[in-house]
Amino acid sequence: MAEVNPVSDQYLLSGADYLRNILRAPVYEVAQVTPLQNLARLSARIGNHVQLKREDRQPVHSFKLRGAYNMMTQLTEHQRQAGVIAASAGNHAQGLALSSQKLEVSATIVMPRTTPDIKVDAVRGFGANVVLHGNNFDEAKIHAEMLAQQHGYTFIPPFDHPAIIAGQGTIGIELVQQNGHLEYVFVPVGGGGLAAGVSVLLKQLLPEIKVIGVEAEDSACLKAAFDAGQPVTLDQVGMFADGVAVKRIGSETFRLCEQYLDDVITVSSDEICAAVKDIFEDTRAIAEPSGALSLAGLKKYAEQQQLQQCHLAAILSGANLNFHGLRYVSERCELGEKREGLLAVTIPERPGAFLDFCHLIGGRAVTEFNYRYNDDKLANVFVGVRLLQGQQELEHIIADLRQGGYPVMDLSDDEMAKVHVRYMIGGRPPKPLQERLYSFEFPEYPGALTKFLSTLGDQWNISLFNYRNHGADYGRVLCGFELAEHDLLSFTTHLRKLGYHWHDETDSAAYKFFLAQ
Known part of the structure; x- marks a missing residue:
């Protein structure tokens, strides 16, 4: 296998190189040609011809199989004998596990301890060795890279490698074969592998097609990179659309997206929930949040640009949903629409x-x-x-x-009103309090709430507490504390040391209206 470093200028593939590699990618030894399905109800509602690329119909219910298999087929015999390793919270893990099973290569997948059982069980079901480590992807990746050095495994990245990008780009071939009249294609963006592969393919064959990247508002690493002119690392990312919760766009994927993407748009969690509902109403399929991301962007872009009677396609990138997460989707989809x-x-x-x-x-x-x-x-x-x-x-x-x-x-x-306050109406203290309100997020796993409270400590009196488990990977807590002015500095210093994402909500209008003294 040619050693290609996607972050190096020593060997940069041209658009023609990528076209050749995409056309030659042997992904159909394991992947399926997925349908491009008409969304009749949504098309009638927004006045455009809307189609959905059903990558949820792959054997692992996501597009990730394409890139993982393409890279695996290029391993040397020595690399195959040594085995491969990856870090992933779900879809990349399943794609690599099935590819390894097909090619009879030993695979180890490092997954965060917060990964839902449905994804862990699916990876094990394909014969891969699962190592649960850390509370997020970054911690899992560091551990995977350490194991790769110790055991000589080949690390298979989730997005930032030419072979991965070329494998994902095969979706573009199917799109132009299935509808030669497409005018806009909307692609979800996490690390950028899918967006890079599809856009470089389409721009080589039919450059008049507009390719639009879609990001979650709280994980918009590509938009941040466009604004800065280079990849940057986000301080934090939202975990609702966990399949695209990436802090930093890949170096090679950014180079290609900057060259070939026509635009990028961001959408809220509520807009994603509305798209999950749209997909269900038209197809009876249940997309994971990141899987519905591109359709949410399609709807928003069509409204902003006042598109009418255009041929639009969105990629349903995955359907590996934690079932209990539907509780949150159901609550928020009406607001998103x-x-x-x-x-x-x-x-x-x-x-x-x-x-x-x-x-x-x-x-x-x-x-x-x-x-x-x-x-x-x-x-x-x-x-x-x-x-x-x-x-x-x-x-x-x-x-x-x-x-x-x-x-x-x-x-x-009002995010706090929707997540917490609506379930706490009428809860006012019986006496005046010097109260300040804070929201927290922490990884969900057995005992996580107990650990959160233990870490928080008992130095300050808790005057209000609300916690709801939505079945997501991250739990949310709203907490009030009795704090005098002279306590604020030491309290906020303590919070910064805890390692949890937190925000001061004391000035929230919803809090003052329903909960404050």
Whole structure:
């Protein structure tokens, strides 16, 4: 196998080189040609011809098999005998495990301890040796590289290698064969291997096709690299779309994306949840969040650019979803589609006030209604309303309520209101407190909450606590502390030493409205 260092300028493949390597990639010895499926309901709703590339139909339910197998076929006999190793939280691991089984090569996969059992079991099912180490991908990767040095394994990277990129690029061949009229192709971006491979292929064959990269807002390493002109390392990444939770774009993938991608767009977690629902309604398939990422970008881009009657395709990159994560998706998809609004409304505490309020809401479906007696004059209500006409309808509701004399606050985009406060309505302290509020994230695994509290310590009194396990890889906690002004410096210094991601939420409007004294 030719030793190619993708971070070196000594040997950079041209677009023609990549085209040749993609056309010669033997991925169909193990991978499938996946369908390009029409999304009839979504197409009618947004006024464009929308199709979905079903990479969830691969034997490992993701596109990662293509790149892993292509690189494995290029190993020398010595490398095959020594075995291979990788670090992965899921899809790359399964792709490499099946490739190793097919080629009869020993494989070791280092996975974070937070990896859902469904993914660990799938990797073991293909015969790979699984090593659980660390609480995130970076810790797993460091351990995998150490094992590679100790045992002489060949490290198979998840995205930043020409052979991996070429394998993923075979999706582009299928796209142009399945629909020669495509005008836009939307590709999810994590480390950039898929986006690099598809864009370089399409631009060699049909350069008029626009290729748009799509990133999660809280993991936008490619956008950060574009802004800086070179790859940069993000301080942290969100874990909801864990398949694209990459802190730094690859060096070779960035070079290709910078040259061949036409644009990049970011989407929120709520917009991803809405895309998961769209896919289910049209296909009855359940995509993982990173798998639905590109369709979320397609919808947002089509709206922003006012596209009409265009031929658009998105790649459903994977469907290895932790089933319990659907709880979160179900709660948030309506918000992502602008089909639900969340409002904080102040109503007078008098007989008939609720009825008057409901008359102003009209015949709309109320999705949530939370109230608790507060005082003799005013009551605070948390209300969810289903919307048929999106943001415009929500603005009409707010205007009607204000005209009726009801102070109202729109919480539809307030993350803390959606994650925590809606489940804590009415929880005010019985006495004045010098209280400050903080949110935390920590890796989910058995005993994680106990470890979090133990690490937090008992030096400061906890005055409020909310924790919800959404079935995701990371748990979220909202915590209030009794803190005098002279305690703030020592407290924040303590937080920085803990190693958890945290944020001061004391100035949150939702907190002040429903929870603060």
